[in-house]
Amino acid sequence: MGENSAIDEVLSGLNPQQRRAAQHGDGPLLIVAGAGTGKTATLVHRVAWLIAKGVDPGRILLLTFTRRAAAEMIRRVDSVLRQLERLDQGATVSRPHVGRVWGGTFHAIATRLLRRYAKAVGLAPAFTIHDRTDSEDLLNVVRTELGLVKTEKRFPNKGTCMAIYSRCVNARQQLAEVLAGHFPWCKEWGDELKRLFDAYVDRKDDASVLDYDDLLTFWHDLLADPQAGELVRKRFDCILVDEYQDTNLLQAEILYQLSPTGKGLTVVGDDAQSIYSFRAATVRNILDFPKHYPNATVLTLEQNYRSTQPILEATNQVIRLAKERYAKDLWSKRSEGDRPMLVTCEDEDDQADFVVRQILGHREGGIPLRRQAVLFRASHHSILLEAELTRRNIPFHKYGGLKFIETAHVKDLMAFLRLAENPRDVVAGSRALELLPGIGPTKARQLMAMLADSGGDFAAWREWKPPAAAGKLWPKFFALVEDLAAAKTDLAGQVHRTRNFYQPILEDRYDNPRPRARDLEQLEQIASRYRDRRTMLAEITLDPPASTQDLAGPPVLDDDYLVLSTIHSAKGLEWDAVYVIHASDGNIPSDMATGSTEEIEEELRLFYVALTRAKRWLCVGYPLRYYHYPGSFSDAHGYGQLTRFLPERALRLFRRATTTAPEGEEDEDLGEDLAREPRLSSRSVRKRTKRFWS
């Protein structure tokens, strides 16, 4: 078989649009791909096609939203090339080198490039990376130093300051504009914020640390350098970008600098699934792509391979509420299937109970747990369900929300490693030092200053006289960091030593040390999987394991678990059965996001993303009654209203159910209205009784 017919054979599984996209030539290409339209398959085949056509895999850059997505794509590219090899023995396919494709998130790729070209932008190659909490900590230190804490009126808190800063950088907007547009209540603090940000930037430089935004900024400015920029540009022949609708202006500029004419540039996205504007992502990137690259080709994928037609009809109705969008009419050949279900639940308990029963029913029907998922707007929406699943011994993995790596004890332990890696990292250093009794912010700062003066040599601490309280631990601490800095043992050994040192501190500081200690044992396990400390520290902050269980090691094939996920973390994934819970106004859309029409529009798209994850069964639930307003310490309760994103014409496409009574058994004496919106149940009475002792 000749080369051309072999590649034809490989591409024959694609539909005509997908195929055109995969075989597109050099010019800039935008693929507008609706939910479930085989976007990944298209991208995978395009990469395979490029390699088959002789492009060096090491010169392909694949930018994805998560590391997992990149790994998955590279795995599939490899499989397509394998197939090609079988079909065409004589073909010159460089399959064994597929692993050389540069794949990862913008931030991960930035890290790789910046390590290599550190000198060109004046960075120490051993720079460490701050995650959001580290950045906020540093910002807070600066804020205190500038005396912005004791202002008459309260100064915006560190999280808000960080968000403002971040938006300026990522949206490439002036502070004044950002304040007016997104933080009007902070307008009066403009001058103070300027001082704060100036000082923050300087402090990061002193500490040789980069925050998430810096990774992009430095990459951007590296590309602007006449010599180094040219070197980086020349590294890549083809650049492919997934989830383009969730890139921000800074990222778009990076792409533009990598390929000013758009030669070799492919971007894929769906404007209807843009859900990251809080990270300054802008739909404008995808909408204006043809303007920025005048010779761009735009291809649209509309045939959905994921969901059944009844589900698609419902989701199409939902997205029709969007004000501005590229009209796409998704259709599927899978016309059979149940209509989606809308369940009105009495309260949160009923909702959890109903969902669990559905899940078990589907499992009995042959759908394993791992092909089912429960999705929700905010991480805490699943707490009750988690309790119920635990009670019933149903295994689950939760994605999104607080990550393993963000828990205090893990951050503590990592602080030692980070300090050893980069002795100028004051955030990590202070964190480790302040674990010792008798050492607080002031002494920690002094010690870090001594360390900086000595050029990062821990010997500078040898003569230091610790306060009495730290007397016993200090020599051990000193020996530990010196050994870590000298990297006397392998990485797992370093974690082990640190763990031994930290154990008594852990026991002293936390009520429940045992599970925490177990987490740290796990951390030691994963440490052995990394090449070196620097890599581990960077990769773990850039792409933290999405669920605690992910750390346990390679998944055992036959263990089955349900997926719980925030909608954001469910991006790009799909399941046979999907349950969207808490679909009530206030949760979807979130009360925090109803300030502007743009925000509400984004919440709509978020709901749309949730619904379109379902392949065969879709179930939307909302409780009528909440027993607590979030955060309220009274026992005030509230009534839930169905989300505004399910108007009548969408509702017609749903089956309706309630948890009050099995179907057909409604009490005839109840008026229609009461039956539809029950006010009271035995459960709620019991619950109110319980409040006297719980």
Next chain:
DNA sequence: CTGTTGAAATTTTTT
């Protein structure tokens, strides 16, 4: 200067 205690404010999504 640290560490503790009690009062007050604040709650989304994530690289």
Next chain:
DNA sequence: ATTTCAACAG
């Protein structure tokens, strides 16, 4: 319910 802040004792 949890996190953050201010005040005070050692």
